[in-house]
Amino acid sequence: MNLKSISTTTFNEHQSRYLQPAIVKEYRRTQAETFDEIRASEAGLILGGDGRSDSPGHSAKYGSYTMMDLMSNKVIDVQLVQCTEVKNSNAMELEGLRRGLRILDDAGVIVQGIVTDRHMQIAKFLRETYQQIDHRYDVWHIAKGLKKKLKALAKMKDCGLVQDWLRALVNHVYWTASSTPDGDKDVMKAKYKRAMNHIRNLHTDENPEYTACEHGDDYPEREWLQSGTKVYDKLREEWLRTRLVNDIGMMSPHAQTSKVESFHNILLHFCPKLLVYSYQGMKCRLYLAVLHWNENCDRAQAVDAEGNPVYRLKYPRSKEGGHTVERVLTAGTCGK
Ligand SMILES: [Zn+2]
Numbered sequence: 001m002n003l004k005s006i007s008t009t010t011f012n013e014h015q016s017r018y019l020q021p022a023i024v025k026e027y028r029r030t031q032a033e034t035f036d037e038i039r040a041s042e043a044g045l046i047l048g049g050d051g052r053s054d055s056p057g058h059s060a061k062y063g064s065y066t067m068m069d070l071m072s073n074k075v076i077d078v079q080l081v082q083c084t085e086v087k088n089s090n091a092m093e094l095e096g097l098r099r100g101l102r103i104l105d106d107a108g109v110i111v112q113g114i115v116t117d118r119h120m121q122i123a124k125f126l127r128e129t130y131q132q133i134d135h136r137y138d139v140w141h142i143a144k145g146l147k148k149k150l151k152a153l154a155k156m157k158d159c160g161l162v163q164d165w166l167r168a169l170v171n172h173v174y175w176t177a178s179s180t181p182d183g184d185k186d187v188m189k190a191k192y193k194r195a196m197n198h199i200r201n202l203h204t205d206e207n208p209e210y211t212a213c214e215h216g217d218d219y220p221e222r223e224w225l226q227s228g229t230k231v232y233d234k235l236r237e238e239w240l241r242t243r244l245v246n247d248i249g250m251m252s253p254h255a256q257t258s259k260v261e262s263f264h265n266i267l268l269h270f271c272p273k274l275l276v277y278s279y280q281g282m283k284c285r286l287y288l289a290v291l292h293w294n295e296n297c298d299r300a301q302a303v304d305a306e307g308n309p310v311y312r313l314k315y316p317r318s319k320e321g322g323h324t325v326e327r328v329l330t331a332g333t334c335g336k
Contacts, residue, residue, distance in 0.1 A: 015281075023287050024283075024287060027291060032107075034076050034294075035109050039107075044112030044113070045112055046115065046254075047069065047113070048067070048070045048116075048255065049066065049100070049257075050264070051097070060083060061082065062279070063092030063093060063096060064286055065078065065095075065099070066078050067097075067104075068260050070259070073297040075293055076109075077100045079095075079097075093121075093122065094119075097122060097125070111133050113133060114133055114135055115137070115138055115256065116138065117137065117141040122135075123135060135250065136183065136251060137247055138258075139177045139251050140256060143173045147166070150238065151163075151166065154166065158230045159230065162235055169239075172192070175191075176191045178253065180253050181254070183253040188251060189246075190210075191211075193210055193240065194213060197209075199224065200224055200226065203215070263289070266289055266293055267289050269289075271289070295332075300330050309327065311325050313325060
């Protein structure tokens with residue numbers, strides 16, 4: 001077309017001289033503002049934390065770590081770690097969290113609690129270094145892992161009955177967390193274990209191993225499991241695995257990290273995993289994504305011409321044909 005344009009070198013120079021410094025400056029300015037708001041607030045800060053690797057599999061060049069204020073849904077810090085800075089790519093998540101918490105420490109921001117997925121290294125680090133922070137696990141991650149195990153079990157010979165109970169058992173995990181607002185670990189473990197009594201049509205605490213159910217007389221009649229059968233023994237073994245029961249005690253009663261995952265989906269738009277960026281380029285893309293997210297994270301629900309709130313139906317794959325109802329929000333400040 002014989003169209004004149006600036007050279008790649010000039011483009012890159014403009015980017016590193018003008019565009020990137022502007023992004024970094026604006027990110028730091030808004031972060032300082034957010035820290036001021038948090039310090040001035042009476043409510044304790046509950047963080048959601050999660051890592052993301054920049055490529056599928058374990059050969060990641062960069063890992064980023066996001067920390068979100070789960071009350072406001074604002075991303076308050078994001079860290080970018082290079083694989084070469086740590087021993088291996090698995091260690092990037094922990095390093096990202098470590099750096100993020102240090103920034104909050106330096107800014108005098110007090111963290112009351114943090115919700116993450118089940119990452120043993122991170123649990124150990126928080127237990128040893130930040131005893132004052134109440135570390136909790138995201139319920140969805142625990143329920144998802146358990147559901148997978150139970151589904152596999154339901155396919156085994158003579159274990160088909162597990163399928164009939166699958167939904168109720170998974171719901172019981174959510175109920176265990178949401179019905180225990182103070183997050184008492186022993187109470188949650190006891191509530192969780194009780195399911196192994198309920199499925200055998202035993203609802204009182206006569207069996208000293210489990211406490212009584214809370215549903216009163218109103219519970220549906222269904223095909224109960226019998227002690228001493230293969231299906232009950234297998235299910236019980238899976239349900240009461242020591243590590244799982246301990247993790248159940250660490251479930252977060254209120255705040256969950258699903259919004260952090262939504263932010264990671266937005267990141268795919270700003271820094272697609274198939275492309276490779278320089279460290280500075282990647283960092284600026286993360287910062288830009290944070291600026292975009294924070295400007296749009298507290299949008300109100302949209303209303304129709306008559307002023308009624310708007311909803312839409314969704315059919316997520318995880319629901320296997322079932323639907324969920326979602327609020328439609330007012331338009332954001334840019335296309336997506
Ligand atoms: Zn019961």
